[in-house]
Amino acid sequence: MSEKQLQCTVAAGAYQKEWFAQLRRDVFESRRPYAILQADMPFEIFQVMGLPAVSNQWWSAVIAAKRLAPKYLDAMNAMGFHDGLCRYCSLSMACTMAGDPGQAPWGGLPKPALLSARLTCDCIQRVFSIWAKKFGTEFFALDNPGATELPPRWWELSRYRWRELFERHRLDFTVAQFRTLIRELERITGRKFDPDALRTLMEGVNRQEEYFEEVRELICNAPKTPVRMNEQITNVMAAQWLRGNEWAIQHAKCFRDEVKSRVDAGVAAYPAEQLRLMWVGAGLWHDTDFYTAFEQRYGAVFVWSMYLAFGPDGYIRYGLEDPLLALASRTVSMNEQLHLPPWANEWIVDQAKRHRIDGALVLTPLGTKPSAMGNRFIERALEREGIPVLPVFTDMVDPRNWNAAEMIKRVGQFIEERL
Amino acid sequence: MSESNSAAMRLAWHYENPMAQALEADRAGVPVVGITSNTIPWELVHAAGFFPVMLRPELRATPAADEYMEKNVFHARIRQIFDSVVRGEWDLLRAIILPRTSEQEYKLFLYLREVARERPRDGMPPVYLYDLLHSRSPESHAYGLTRTEKLKKQLEEIAGRPIATRDLVEEVAESNAARGAVRRLLRLRHDTPRLTGTEALPLIGAYWFMARAQYAKLALEAAEILERRGTLPGVRLLVKGAPLDRVRLYAALETHGAIVVAEDDWWGTRSVGTDIDAGNDVLEAIFEHYYSEAPSPRVFPPEAADRWFQSSVTDRIDGVVFYLPLEDYVAGWDYPRHKRFLDGLGIRSLVVREDAGAGGISLEAHEGIERFVREIARKR
Secondary structure, eight states: OOOOOOHHHHHHHHHHHHHHHHHHHHHHHHOOOOEEEOTTSOHHHHHHTTOOEEEHHHHHHHHHHTTOHHHHHHHHHHTTOOTTSOSTTTHHHHHHHHTOTTTSGGGOOOOOSEEEEEEOSSSHHHHHHHHHHHHTOEEEEEEOOOOOOOOSOGGGTTTTOHHHHTOHHHHHHHHHHHHHHHHHHHHHHOOOOOHHHHHHHHHHHHHHHHHHHHHHHHHHHSSSOSSOHHHHHHHHHHHHTTTTSHHHHHHHHHHHHHHHHHHHTTOOSSTTOOEEEEEESSOOTTOGGGGGTTHHHHOEEEEEOHHHHHIIIIIOOOOOSSHHHHHHHHHTTHHHHHHSTTHHHHHHHHHHHHTTOSEEEEEOOTTSGGGGTTHHHHHHHHHHTTOOEEEEOSOSSOGGGOOHHHHHHHHHHHHHHHO | OOSOOHHHHHHHHHHHSTTHHHHHHHHTTOOEEEEOSTTSOHHHHHHTTOEEEEOOOOOOOOHHHHHHSOTTTSOHHHHHHHHHHHTTTTTTEEEEEEESSSHHHHHHHHHHHHHHHHSOOTTOOOEEEEOOOOBOSHHHHHHHHHHHHHHHHHHHHHHTSOOOHHHHHHHHHHHHHHHHHHHHHHHHHHTSOOSOHHHHHHHHHGGGTSOHHHHHHHHHHHHHHHTTSOOOOSEEEEEEESOOOOSHHHHHHHHTTEEEEEESSTTTTTSSOSOOOOOSOHHHHHHHHHHHTSOOTTOBSHHHHHHHHHHHTTTTOOEEEEEOOTTOSSHHHHHHHHHHHHHHHTOEEEEEOSOOSSSOOOHHHHHHHHHHHHHHHHHO
């Protein structure tokens, strides 16, 4: 991403880089343990146990942004893993398998004390098992029960009525697994789990997400978006991986303050904004410049991605008497909320209306098939509401089939013909 | 079949006409329930008074699925099931039960629910999720048992009558008899092969579409005649990879002098496992069987998932064929590990990256198979 309009975007990037450098120092010099987690894991538990955690998807995005994905994915294929296997969730593993930390971003991932993932798709248990074996470390899996009751407008129920929304038997099962995970973390860290500390952290997460909600409202209501989608993502995700801690809360507040001051001053991210676009799906990490490619010619600005919008709706939980149960409710249906019918389509349509979206680009990553599921329902729902959709068939981290010029042309045609 | 074997012919006919008995049951007033894979407890569904039938649609165009399902993402069979349900071809079904033991089936469940909400249509069968988890942990085990109890309640509600314990015991006995018959056929493939894989798959697969008592009778009759055959020569192969319910690949392998004696697949060798021991708590025994014995892509950890394969390949297997069709995005993760295991044992293997379900086997693949089989035969 070339231009950074917000100071807090620069601060977020710098903090993440320094956080990772410190992590490497701690691991190599002080032999401090850390964990690698799938993005939808309860990072909160690891925080209260004092075990730093790196998100698999974040690391994948870093590799892609450094344009290293083709090299690692080719190497993985050469090891006998065929080219139809998922890339987003395996790119970090591929980087480890390649065994050249000198070439990897920021020196690569050191050996973790634990890898952990929720078994949402059928592939992730395989990716993490292979990865753990390569590292010579343990993989802790959380199984993922299916949702059978999915009432309308989940985002109106998730803050206060989460106990009923997410089905009690699923929550209890998830809590039971959390307790086993906690015992494992107690063994690794030598610390005792403190439920009060988790409650305090969860309250912090609520504060952080409330700031994000304010930002979201500012974007919805300002005449023109005050902050580009790219910068939204950088600021939000830097804080989400550390959600609830002091830095994350403060960063969310700074982000809110800076966006608010821009709105108050009538500053737009792109003053000649004419059209508001939404990006549905994971970020296009190997080419984030794509998101600003339609501003000059069409005044088309990407305003929405799930990363900011999901923060308040997906994370806020009020009523924290049983913080583990509340955390289970935050964890157990993330996939359904973000990707699958009926919840994802309904929520994304609501978001599109609130953000005054003119057109949507929906990523269907055929190189990461589980992430492609649910998309037709989202596209159909948006079109039904009069929001034109352009499906984008490419991968979020693998640029091997990406032709930026061709895609920019296609989007231009979409804007000219449909918006 | 080279000899006159009307029982085998009838089994093969049911395999090719999977809805035949379901339609018959429907006409006779027995409500039919569709199931989508091996991890749905047949005994429970049948005990509730339903005729359970495995959904195995014909391979053909899927206009309804094309509207809702992402291309090249869902497996052909899942697309076909969705298409048939949405287009009203299976409105005779009283319900459809899908398990959580594969990601694709869970998503099929959500998709079908949503279509029913989006485009309500009289007659569209309601869908239920059997939330069986296949990770080996005390939590998943306990959860699975409660979900099995829930499934029992749901079936009782649909049927409008309770399921008695004695009914379950009877169903287990009937089902076990069919399992015994399948195992007899499996021995005829494996121990001293008297039937090819191409012949065996339909004979075993009919198990999923027929009344089990009738299946057991026919399968035993068929086995008795097949036992009189001489031993079939050929390179002994095991097939592993994506589930395969069509015989094209086997036919290609066997054309070149191999004989498929087993597959790590619930359509064949792994269809039945051992008997259910009704013992003290029959419901728990049924759950235990489907939790511990039924294969699925979600069995975890790999040591549990690999157990059958690792012990089977050491039992007189000359070579392994990995079936990894282009639509695969799961089994391919296991392939390098299995290949290393086989290399360690000196067992040769071959990867087939073609769609042997709907499509034909290419000339190139035929040539690869021919070389593979010839090479093994030369070294035997």
